[in-house]
Amino acid sequence: MKELLCPKCGVKMEFMAEAETGNDGKTIKYFYRCPACGTKIIGSTIEIKKGENSSVLIKVMN
Numbered sequence: 001m002k003e004l005l006c007p008k009c010g011v012k013m014e015f016m017a018e019a020e021t022g023n024d025g026k027t028i029k030y031f032y033r034c035p036a037c038g039t040k041i042i043g044s045t046i047e048i049k050k051g052e053n054s055s056v057l058i059k060v061m062n
């Protein structure tokens with residue numbers, strides 16, 4: 001994980017993850033957040049879905 005500085009105020013940003021549960025799976029969003037001004041930079045989003053025959057599909061979007 002690389003360090004990122006806030007484009008607004010130059011403070012080191014915190015790396016965070018947020019999980020959402022939907023009807024057919026989960027979405028995990030990774031993002032950087034500035035502790036000073038609250039600016040968010042979205043890293044990547046991972047979708048975890050249940051497929052047929054109990055398989056699990058994982059999709060990563062950048």
Ligand SMILES: [Zn+2]
Pocket residue numbers: 006007008009010011034035036037038039
């Ligand atoms: Zn900031």
